[in-house]
Amino acid sequence: MKKLKMGMIGVGGIAQSRHIPAYLAIPEIVEITAVQDLDQTRAEEVAKKFHIPNVFANYEDLFEMVDAVTICTPNKFHAEIAIAALEAGVHVFCEKPMAISVSECEAMLAASQKANKILSIAYHYRFMETSRIAKQAMSKVGDPLVTRVQALRRRKVPGWGVFTNKELQGGGSLIDWGCHFLDLSLWLLNGPEPVEVMGTAYNKLSKIPSQINEWGTFNHEIFQVDDHVSAYIKFKDGSSMLFECSWAANIKEDITNISISGVDGGLNVFPLEIYRPEHGVFMTTTTEIEENPQDVDVLQARNFAESCLGEAELRCKPKESMKVTKLIEAIYRSSEKGSSIKLQ
Numbered sequence: 001m002k003k004l005k006m007g008m009i010g011v012g013g014i015a016q017s018r019h020i021p022a023y024l025a026i027p028e029i030v031e032i033t034a035v036q037d038l039d040q041t042r043a044e045e046v047a048k049k050f051h052i053p054n055v056f057a058n059y060e061d062l063f064e065m066v067d068a069v070t071i072c073t074p075n076k077f078h079a080e081i082a083i084a085a086l087e088a089g090v091h092v093f094c095e096k097p098m099a100i101s102v103s104e105c106e107a108m109l110a111a112s113q114k115a116n117k118i119l120s121i122a123y124h125y126r127f128m129e130t131s132r133i134a135k136q137a138m139s140k141v142g143d144p145l146v147t148r149v150q151a152l153r154r155r156k157v158p159g160w161g162v163f164t165n166k167e168l169q170g171g172g173s174l175i176d177w178g179c180h181f182l183d184l185s186l187w188l189l190n191g192p193e194p195v196e197v198m199g200t201a202y203n204k205l206s207k208i209p210s211q212i213n214e215w216g217t218f219n220h221e222i223f224q225v226d227d228h229v230s231a232y233i234k235f236k237d238g239s240s241m242l243f244e245c246s247w248a249a250n251i252k253e254d255i256t257n258i259s260i261s262g263v264d265g266g267l268n269v270f271p272l273e274i275y276r277p278e279h280g281v282f283m284t285t286t287t288e289i290e291e292n293p294q295d296v297d298v299l300q301a302r303n304f305a306e307s308c309l310g311e312a313e314l315r316c317k318p319k320e321s322m323k324v325t326k327l328i329e330a331i332y333r334s335s336e337k338g339s340s341i342k343l344q
């Protein structure tokens with residue numbers, strides 16, 4: 001079977017902890033042949049650590065020897081590098097979010113269509129067993145009415161890397177963490193069209209110098225991004241979403257959940273439960289799922305590689321990821337404007 005020659009661009013935390021190990025777990029279809037990073041020393045170290053034969057100083061020089069690239073740079077560079085790769089005839093797997101703005105996403109999508117090459121974004125929650133079964137169980141919910149999303153951390157602003165750098169990341173808790181839950185919700189709901197968005201982004205807590213943080217340290221004085229966001233989203237099909245995400249909320253403990261109430265039943269994603277009136281009583285179905293994060297990473301890597309090789313259907317399509325960025329952009333704009341944003 002043909003192997004996909006993979007180049008890694010930006011080989012910091014997520015490339016080393018998730019994507020390189022995942023590709024190394026499927027050697028029958030992927031071979032990592034090259035790495036590139038702005039930090040040349042890091043690129044050399046990573047190549048040595050994972051036995052990758054070629055190191056490049058510029059990403060353009062890497063395109064010649066690969067079939068696909070995986071982009072794990074700060075968000076600001078996703079669009080620029082993805083478009084360059086697609087124009088060079090290389091498939092692209094890019095870390096989330098797709099890009100900082102909708103216009104960048106549109107340019108990425110156009111480049112992928114023009115080159116007829118695959119573009120996919122690393123929304124890995126779709127590959128969790130819980131999510132995959134929840135997607136099937138949506139048939140029990142019927143037409144969705146209200147979706148509630150809560151992705152709340154009590155005191156976990158990522159105090160490393162560039163997560164709190166607005167210029168490089170485009171935002172904070174919403175674009176970094178909330179994006180996964182917008183993506184997963186939209187996927188479960190079969191991609192409804194958002195028509196109106198009202199959002200508020202806060203960053204009061206993280207500006208307080210004495211603030212407690214469990215995930216490293218950061219400079220409170222120059223903290224510019226959101227650490228807590230709430231939003232209300234109306235969809236064209238009449239359904240709505242109550243959304244909240246935070247890196248640092250004053251709550252008892254972290255909460256991660258999506259729950260969907262529909263006409264025929266309800267569904268809770270974390271943990272997966274189904275609620276339905278049946279046999280004249282209201283029944284709750286619970287599940288026993290043990291997630292293995294490595295399995296999720298490998299399933300995601302396999303789906304991208306097999307899609308490039310023409311052997312699978314891509315699970316995370318770029319138009320869907322662009323819709324997530326559309327919502328993120330609308331929430332931030334609504335917050336700045338102080339009123340709702342109409343999207344259609």
Ligand SMILES: NC(=O)c1ccc[n+]([C@@H]2O[C@H](COP(=O)([O-])OP(=O)(O)OC[C@H]3O[C@@H](n4cnc5c(N)ncnc54)[C@H](O)[C@@H]3O)[C@@H](O)[C@H]2O)c1
Nearest residue numbers: 010011012013014037038039072073074075077095096161
């Ligand atoms: N899917 C997830 O849950 C998840 C988790 C963490 C990070 N991420 C995403 O992954 C991306 C990278 O995050 P990270 O935590 O690995 O960051 P990181 O800072 O650890 O690594 C980023 C690497 O990119 C390199 N780099 C910066 N600009 C570059 C450029 N123009 N060209 C080439 N290399 C460049 C840096 O030198 C660094 O080695 C971000 O988009 C982030 O949102 C996703």
